[in-house]
Amino acid sequence: MLRLLLAGDQNADRVVPPSGYTARLTTFTAGAMAFLAVFALALSLATGRLADRWSAELARTATVRISAPDGQMAAQSAAVLRVLETTPGITSARVLSDEEQRKLLEPWFGPDLPVETLPIPRLIEVIEDASGPDIDGLRLRLSAEAPGAVFDDHTRWRRPLVDAATRLRLLAGFSIALIAVSTGAMITLAANAALSANATVISVLRLVGARDTYIARAFVRRFTLRAFAGAAVGTLAALLGVALLPSAADEGAFLTGLGFRGWHWVLPLLIPPLAGIVAFWSTRMAAFRTLRGLT
Amino acid sequence: MIELANAAYSYGGGDILTELNLRLAPGSFHFLTGPSGSGKTTLLRLCYMQLLPSAGNVRIFDTDVRAMSRDQVATTRRRIGIVHQDCQFLDHLSVAENIALPLNVSDRDANAEIDNMNELLSWVGLSGQANSLPPHLSGGERQRAALARAVIMSPDVIIADEPTGNVDWEMALRLLKLLVELNKMGKTILIATHDLNLIRNAKSQISARVLRIHNRRLQLAGADL
Numbered sequence: 103m104l105r106l107l108l109a110g111d112q113n114a115d116r117v118v119p120p121s122g123y124t125a126r127l128t129t130f131t132a133g134a135m136a137f138l139a140v141f142a143l144a145l146s147l148a149t150g151r152l153a154d155r156w157s158a159e160l161a162r163t164a165t166v167r168i169s170a171p172d173g174q175m176a177a178q179s180a181a182v183l184r185v186l187e188t189t190p191g192i193t194s195a196r197v198l199s200d201e202e203q204r205k206l207l208e209p210w211f212g213p214d215l216p217v218e219t220l221p222i223p224r225l226i227e228v229i230e231d232a233s234g235p236d237i238d239g240l241r242l243r244l245s246a247e248a249p250g251a252v253f254d255d256h257t258r259w260r261r262p263l264v265d266a267a268t269r270l271r272l273l274a275g276f277s278i279a280l281i282a283v284s285t286g287a288m289i290t291l292a293a294n295a296a297l298s299a300n301a302t303v304i305s306v307l308r309l310v311g312a313r314d315t316y317i318a319r320a321f322v323r324r325f326t327l328r329a330f331a332g333a334a335v336g337t338l339a340a341l342l343g344v345a346l347l348p349s350a351a352d353e354g355a356f357l358t359g360l361g362f363r364g365w366h367w368v369l370p371l372l373i374p375p376l377a378g379i380v381a382f383w384s385t386r387m388a389a390f391r392t393l394r395g396l397t
Numbered sequence: 398m399i400e401l402a403n404a405a406y407s408y409g410g411g412d413i414l415t416e417l418n419l420r421l422a423p424g425s426f427h428f429l430t431g432p433s434g435s436g437k438t439t440l441l442r443l444c445y446m447q448l449l450p451s452a453g454n455v456r457i458f459d460t461d462v463r464a465m466s467r468d469q470v471a472t473t474r475r476r477i478g479i480v481h482q483d484c485q486f487l488d489h490l491s492v493a494e495n496i497a498l499p500l501n502v503s504d505r506d507a508n509a510e511i512d513n514m515n516e517l518l519s520w521v522g523l524s525g526q527a528n529s530l531p532p533h534l535s536g537g538e539r540q541r542a543a544l545a546r547a548v549i550m551s552p553d554v555i556i557a558d559e560p561t562g563n564v565d566w567e568m569a570l571r572l573l574k575l576l577v578e579l580n581k582m583g584k585t586i587l588i589a590t591h592d593l594n595l596i597r598n599a600k601s602q603i604s605a606r607v608l609r610i611h612n613r614r615l616q617l618a619g620a621d622l
Contacts, residue, residue, distance in 0.1 A: 117498070119489040306485045309447070310546065311475035312502035313468050397447045397470075 114320040118303060124296045128289055128325055132332030132377045133339075135285040139278055140340030140370045146274030147369075148360045153267035156260065162234070163256060166195075166226040170250035178248040179224055185247050186228060191235035198225045285329070285377060286384040293325055293388040308396055318389035322382055329381030333374040341370055398423055398554055398585050399444050401615075404453035406439055413439055415613050417453065421554065421587060426580045426603055428596045429589040430618060431610035437589040440610065441558050444587065445477050446470050458553075475503050478547030480557035484539045486531035493518065493527040496546045503550065513549070521545045521575065537568035544575055554585040561595055569595055577602050 166186070170178045179197055186195035198206075203225060204217050237255060244251045297304065300321075307317050344361050362369070404417040414436045421427060421444075431437050442448040443455055446462050455462045457473055465473065486495045493514060500510060518524045521541040526534060534542060540560055547555055557576065561569035573595060580586045580603060590596065599605050607618035 114501070116490065116494070117487060117501070119487070302485065303487055306487060306498070307502060308471070309445075309474065309479055309485070310499040310502055311471050311550070313471045316502050393467075397449075 114316060115323065117307060118296075118300055118320045118324065121296050121299065124292045124299070125324075125328055128292045128328040128381070129332035129335075131288045131292070132285060132329040132381065133336035135281050135288075136333035136336030136373045136377055137340040139281045139373050140337055140344065142274050142277040142281065143370060143373075144344050144360055144362060146271050146278065147362060147366050149267045149270040149274060151363070153264050153271060156267065157264050161260075162230045162232075164228040164230060165254045165256070166228060166244065167252045167254060168224040168226070168248060168250050169252075170224075170248075172221075174250070175224055178250050179226065181247040182226055182244060182251050185240070185243050186226070189235050189240055189243070191231055191233050193229045193231045195226055195228045198227055282376070282380055286380045289325060289329060289381045289384040290388050293321060293385040294392070296321060296325075297389060297392045304393070304396065308393075314390060314393045317393060318386055321389050322385045325385040326378050326382040330374050330378035333377030337370050337373045341367075398458060399587075400454075400456045401443065401450075402454045402456070404443060404450040404455050406436075406443060406448060407451040412613055414443075414610070414615075415452075417443075417450075417615050419608070419615060421585050423553070423585055424580070424583050426577075426586045426599070426605040427588070428599070428605055428607045428618075429587065429610070430591060430593070430596065430607060433591065435610040436613065437591075437610060438558055440615070441556050441587070441589055445474060445479055445556055472503075475499060475550050476553050478544075478550070478552040478555040480540070480543045480547045480555070480560045482559035482562045484531070484543040486539070486542070488531050491528045491530060492523060492534065492542050495531060496542060496549055498546060499550045510549075517545050517549060522571075536563040537565070537571070540564055540568070540572055541575070544572065548579060548584075552584070554587065555579060557586075557588045559590055560588065561590065561592055566594075570598065573599055 166182050168175065168178050168182060183195055183197070186192050200217050203222065204213075204215055206225075207215055207217065207222075237253070241253050244253055304317055347361055399419070399421040401417045401419040405415040406413050406417075417440065429437050429440060439448065443450060444457070446455075446457065446465070449455075449462060458476065460469070460473070462470075487498070490498070496517065497510075497514060500506070515524070518527055521544060523538060523541055523545065526538060526542075531539060531542070540563070544557075544560070547557075555576070560572055560576075564572065569592065576586055576588065577599065596605070596607055600607075609616050609618040
């Protein structure tokens, strides 16, 4: 079938007159849909990466925040570290330096914030092992040893972020499916228009002994190749657009991370053949449905 | 070859044709007459499976048309040459390509049969118009091209619906001559026409049966013809 599709039948192709607007409509639709599909795919992959990264980076980290008067800060920090070092499920714990805390606050307060002179809570970074600590037990021990310490396992804000990224990924996947279905619907409409416009041609072909497959083939090949060509142009244009997007910053900001990484660049190349397959089946079904109505 | 047994055709609740009994024997020549709207075209369409009988049986080449698949209908039509009054060409193809259409749709190589094509074009007097487009042909040339297309597959039966309806008398006689020649080659011919002069002229050359549709039924026409 694929060989027949690619090689074509010069005579079968000739029997259907070259059509005007349906040809352009099919090519344009396939191109536009492929363009959108590439961006939906890029969005899907980017949100997937984001969700994975947030999950991985945050899943095994926690923070202990100590708010205490100046005179007790060092003692409570030491007490917290002792508790953490003796807690099963915790790999390491360390007090963030003033420089690290300054960097954390820099997006809000700008550089050169005199953190050492401000009553800012002390932060302790905790790295958990695969099993993780008994959170409730740890909180009880911390409250006993260091009343100003608050254990934050990041779950509170990690889960909504990961959920949002996962849902965005699902939406992008749904958009791709919707684009495929819309492409099929539009190509079906264009094929039906072409079949109606060529009703006389079809009638003559049936009268001289043409089988349905012969007649359908003339339309199917034409629409499949148009959809493939349109989608190829749309995909290339979109890939160029994605390639020209600013590269991902170190901070991994979401918008600058929109694009393809590594072998993911191959995935958009599947869009033109998929558009061809959608066009093939859409046109074939439309053609046989029309032909079944004729004697 | 084509046999109708008590066949009838109804449309919209009313009978258009009823109690049709007809047997086209190999090599026979039949005319079908009747006033406009009597059902001549409907009868012909029953004979080439464009319509199915609403009652009775139509058998073509010993097969009941109701038992045929769509592919069987297509392949059976290759054994029946059909000439319409309006010819029905594909206007974007040349005359030669239109004539070769039955070869192409049956996956036969038209280029391999170029000699047959040239002979056929010469036979119908269209050698000079092979590369013309159908809209550029006169009425008579179109009918001859349609006849050439109908016979290119060397069919067993030729069915023509008012083939001389749009041409002058001289051209009508020329077309009749071609159809008589085909009959002499052994082809079965069925022609629907209301031109009684054409029928009389044909009967002077060959033995032809004349059928008439009267009151929705098929009758053998009287000796007045």
